[in-house]
Amino acid sequence: MAKLRAAVVGATGYAGAELVRILVGHPDVDLTLITSRKQAGQDYETIYPALKKFVRLACADSDTAVVAENADVAFLALPHKASMAMAPGLLGAGLRVVDLSADFRFKNQAAYEAHYQPHSCAHLLQAAVYGLCERFANQIARADLIGNPGCYPTSVLLPLLPLVEAGLVDLTTLVADCKSGVSGAGREATSTTHFCHVNESFKPYKVGGHRHTPEIDENLSIAAGESVKITFVPHLIPMTRGMQSTIYTKLSAGADEPQVRQCLESAYGDAPFIRLLAGGRAPDTLNVRGTNFCDIGWAVDPGSGRLILMSAIDNLVKGAAGQAVQNMNLMFGFAETAGLDAVPYPL
Known part of the structure; x- marks a missing residue:
């Protein structure tokens, strides 16, 4: 063949x-x-x-x-x-x-x-179909044109969408605090991505005006069935690749940690590239480097009652090329993991 x-x-x-x-x-x-x-x-x-x-x-x-x-x-x-x-x-x-x-x-x-x-x-x-594979696989399989999601939206939407759809979070309290390696800025060097300006540096950027905010808002709004606005703050960290997102939100009235866990397990229990970290374990960019995995953790702060969602991806793989190939696999009926099943480095 x-x-x-x-x-x-x-x-x-x-x-x-x-x-x-x-x-x-x-x-x-x-x-x-x-x-x-x-x-x-x-x-x-x-x-x-x-x-x-x-x-x-x-x-x-x-x-x-x-x-x-x-x-x-x-x-x-x-x-x-x-x-x-x-x-x-x-x-x-x-x-x-x-x-x-x-x-x-x-x-x-x-x-x-x-x-x-x-x-x-x-x-x-x-x-066009929005190519967030774990959420829209059926539509992707029938599509001729895929809009591959941005890296930040991937890291925010994967942990958050199932909970929004299930009504477990207060939509007025969503805050995403995200960090990316420098490769997310692309290959062309600029004054802000030059080694001398990034090394030994950690800073937010494009606060209140990052282009990925409306992409996140649109998909959250579709899932919620109402207008949703998230506070999204990206940061640049001095490493080549990797992305970590921490999302803060109030739980809806009556919702609790077991319901959050059950919701995420129901959504992603069979997803080949989602790894759920229960028990308050935090995802680490080191563990997804070079892979198509999205590691997701969560915890409820007993003092404030806030839900804290955490995710880690490789911004160049799950945040870009790997997800694009995963989309292709779904479009052409290949095994979803084909070409993407390399074993992660332990160090």
Whole structure:
């Protein structure tokens, strides 16, 4: 049986490189094309020497016709706006598309445009499926276009959505305090991500204005059936990869810790990439490094009565490339864990 032909468009960014790394080891996929506008013509191993002997491809230019000719599925690891320019042509050529930008994550066009830019193919927003795999697997399996979730939203929504749907938390008290490694800012260095400014530093950023806030709000509101606004504060920490989120909320009247535990176990007991940490155990980014796992812990503060939810993911894997491949697996009927079942490093 012929393998699925996959293209990674924008393969030289960090998320693109993770896609390449995962796809070359996928049992059901041939990685047939990798593209880069800036580094077209270069052998991939010269850009990422760690993949020498694993990837014997040179970067092509990011041309829609070339991608359509050489692939059955395209992963768009492109900046916002670049994806929306390319997706319609690929879909029209019969490809299925997983977009890692924000261009197809929103149902609400106005919310997207308020935080990004005018949308050039807004007619596709309703057809696109939000690719949070553990929550929307049935819709993903039937989709041609996936809006792969952002890393922060993944880390916040996975622990929180089941509890919101079950009515166990007070929707007016949601606060998400999140920390990310520097790779979440992308490969292009800036004054704020330069080593000298990040090393020995720990700081919040984009407080009250981060673009992932409306993405989180939209999905919480859909789950709740009413408008929900979360207070979301991201922080940059001096490590390469990893993301830890701590979410604070009041429990609903009559709700307690056993109900929280039962709700999460019911939602994720069979989920291959969710690991629930009962008994107040805290997730650690070290334990999910390089994997597609989301580790979730929880505790109730006896003094304040607040529920404290905790999650840890690798921002480049479960927060980007790994979840994108998990989406592809669901779309094409592969084992959900295919290509993603590497055993984590214990250290």
